[in-house]
Amino acid sequence: MFFEGDRIKAMREMILAETEDARRKALAKLLPYQKKDFIGIFTAMKGLPVTIRLIDPPLHEFLPQDAKSQGEMAKMLGVSPNKVKARVSQLHEANPMLGHRGCRLTVTYPDILEMQVTAIVEAAIECKKKKIDAKPEIMIPLVGTAAELSTLRALAEKTIADVKKAMKFTARLDISVGTMIEVPRAALTANEIGEHADFFSFGTNDLTQMTFGFSRDDINTFLPDYLAKELLPIDPFQSLDQGGVGQLVEMAVTKGRSVKPDLKCGICGEHGGDPASIGFCHKAGLNYVSCSPFRVPIARLAAAQAALKHDKGKSAGSGSI
Numbered sequence: 001m002f003f004e005g006d007r008i009k010a011m012r013e014m015i016l017a018e019t020e021d022a023r024r025k026a027l028a029k030l031l032p033y034q035k036k037d038f039i040g041i042f043t044a045m046k047g048l049p050v051t052i053r054l055i056d057p058p059l060h061e062f063l064p065q066d067a068k069s070q071g072e073m074a075k076m077l078g079v080s081p082n083k084v085k086a087r088v089s090q091l092h093e094a095n096p097m098l099g100h101r102g103c104r105l106t107v108t109y110p111d112i113l114e115m116q117v118t119a120i121v122e123a124a125i126e127c128k129k130k131k132i133d134a135k136p137e138i139m140i141p142l143v144g145t146a147a148e149l150s151t152l153r154a155l156a157e158k159t160i161a162d163v164k165k166a167m168k169f170t171a172r173l174d175i176s177v178g179t180m181i182e183v184p185r186a187a188l189t190a191n192e193i194g195e196h197a198d199f200f201s202f203g204t205n206d207l208t209q210m211t212f213g214f215s216r217d218d219i220n221t222f223l224p225d226y227l228a229k230e231l232l233p234i235d236p237f238q239s240l241d242q243g244g245v246g247q248l249v250e251m252a253v254t255k256g257r258s259v260k261p262d263l264k265c266g267i268c269g270e271h272g273g274d275p276a277s278i279g280f281c282h283k284a285g286l287n288y289v290s291c292s293p294f295r296v297p298i299a300r301l302a303a304a305q306a307a308l309k310h311d312k313g314k315s316a317g318s319g320s321i
Contacts, residue, residue, distance in 0.1 A: 038123035042134035058096040102142025146192035182206035187248035194256035240277035275302035282306035
């Protein structure tokens with residue numbers, strides 16, 4: 001969403017901004033693009049819920065890394081090449097996947113969350129006025145503490161209310177706010193986090209990385225040896241590690257529903273297209289799985305088989321794809 005056309009220019013303006021005012025001006029340029037995207041998504045989904053994960057990648061990923069590209073960017077933005085180079089250096093992280101990303105980004109720059117939520121709400125209201133039933137769900141990523149979610153949820157709810165008031169929209173607008181459980185601490189404290197969440201979505205890729213201490217990008221340098229020597233039965237990024245990562249998922253579902261019995265729970269990522277993982281998710285009481293489009297047929301079949309296998313004598317499951 002942020003790399004196409006003029007969007008990346010506005011994104012880079014926002015990152016290079018040295019004041020909140022300058023950053024908000026850049027975010028104002030991004031808002032129309034985001035709003036247009038969301039209107040298109042809500043229209044295409046025709047009343048089905050749409051979960052929107054707020055911006056997550058580390059900021060350095062949006063900036064050019066080589067001197068030539070940095071010079072071109074400086075010329076385009078009307079700043080000195082040294083300024084771009086210094087900002088790239090400032091944003092460099094030794095381990096960016098564990099760094100300034102996810103909810104940590106919007107704790108530091110809450111105006112980014114405000115822009116995205118504003119775009120979501122304005123899009124939903126415009127769709128409602130056109131008799132399109134938009135059902136957005138706002139997902140706050142990489143939460144590890146209840147305080148993070150509580151703080152950012154409050155900001156999201158304030159933004160929703162402010163946009164409704166500004167657009168003079170008085171009808172009911174249901175927008176749920178939840179989080180992605182992808183940090184082990186979030187699973188361990190899911191009863192606390194659940195107090196502030198309307199739903200849990202398990203990001204099993206990151207949860208697997210952090211539970212094993214494996215990098216998904218680097219695992220292939222040693223995974224073949226682990227599989228050949230039967231130290232692992234299967235690649236844990238292809239099929240969910242039920243004994244370890246699975247325990248965290250089950251624990252989080254149990255703890256979350258101890259405070260909110262109707263808490264919606266599911267997983268997203270490629271595990272959602274793996275039959276063995278889907279069977280586990282069904283037993284763990286998850287409501288849905290999400291996966292890449294090409295894996296949906298397999299996922300549907302696996303979900304049906306899981307329902308038949310584990311719900312004998314009962315109605316065939318409550319989960320959905």
